Amino acid sequence: MFATIAIGLIGVPVLISWATGTLDILFQTMKSPMPVWATIVLVVLLGIYIYLKIEKSHSRQSSAYPVKYFVVDKYKWKATIYGVENFEVDRTSICLKHDLPLVFTSSYYYCPDSTCENKLWDSDHYNYHSTAKSYIDRELRKTNYKC
């Protein structure tokens, strides 16, 4: 009986001090080295973020759609091909002679080569662009183009 009380008297404070001690250590590890593991967590998160970013840009590169150039009439046109009958032709055509994309001013497109007289009026541009689209469409169907 006495032994039980004695153990209880010693045991309970020891248990409490042990518990509070453990809690103290826990609190201390949470409080004082906080910046350390906060930094570790941040670094890990940043690493994951960078990794995902790189992965994403890689997958974007590999899934980039093929680009093909077509000569229609006096110009060369750049087309991005998503599939047969699903493509996009760049608004800006390319000078056949100098292989330079034309530059747009307020009313016309011109070749940046100073010796070139290639000029495409904005009013004619729509027709040329539409014609190019039509020819490219036929070309892609003919070759049954696959990405």
Ligand SMILES: [Zn+2]
């Ligand atoms: Zn030119």
